[in-house]
Amino acid sequence: MRIYLAGPDVFLPDAVAMGRRKTALCANYGHVGLYPLDSGIDIAAPDASLDIFRANQAMMDSADAVVANLTPFRGPSADAGTVYELGYMAGRGKLCLGYSNDPEIYADRVRKLNLTSPDTASFDLDGLAVEDFRHADNLMIVHALEDHGGPLIVPREAPADLWHDLTSFEDCLRMLNTMKGHAR
Template identity: 35%
Template sequence: MKKIYIAGPDVFEPNSIEIGRKYSNLCEKYGFKGLYPLDNVVDFNQEKRKIAQDIFKANVELIKQADIIIANLNAFRGKEADSGTIWECGYASALGKKVYGYIAKNLNYIDTFNEDETKKLNGIVVDLDSKTIEDFDYQINLMIACSVEKLVIGGFEDCLKELEK
């Protein structure tokens, strides 16, 4: 049975354990075994940096065990996807794993900015700090969009359905 590493900021939600169970159950429904970061056993009665290292090592091990990564690439605490999730996608891709991502809105990245958050500089749309805003007709940064096997508009189960094709 192929294994799917379930990546995303869902681990920060108040009901993160239930979300993980739901996603793992969906994996089973589609013939996969789900590997959710919160399935790891970590001793939280130690120094914070040791806890962080243990979480990191455990998640890296899960990614190594996985055949496929499905990543929640929705904006998290801003306009970008969760940085930890992005790292996991890059690491998995470097290991030769298939990475699938999902995003709720079919909105180009540049269109996530309101007019009061941008200006034009020499005909190019930039943010208020005069930094260029990507405009490549992707919903997310080009490095992620071009490295995932498929960027699905929808949710976790939509990615699983894509794997059936």
């Protein structure tokens, strides 16, 4: 299977090495990992940003599945680019898997980040309700995975290195292999 490797991993200082680790794990499970950085876009080119979008979209179109790194990124939710890609793959009818290295509940994370109202944890600082179904992130993400692939994988405890631990990523590959033959 061709697996699109969505995630903010591309922003890591060792992004290229991370891509190699992820594609090597994919190969171990009999798959081809497609890592966005491997498109070889020159990020200094004038249209780099559009080129990256097009290359990522073409890579997604060529993939059978996505494994998304949904670890919270600069706030209580997953990286926006990764979430967009998860939605795109679900819309295209591809198999969707995802993991987060932070097992905490979304509403609790919002509170810990001091984003809730001083009066009540049910609302944020802008007065908008904090969704609390005891999920790790927004319900659309959590149920999309269940409906279009397999449930979000989270570790029992956050690993020491939130951005480099691939235990839950590997669990996604293992889950994928129990689903082979799954057709939508």
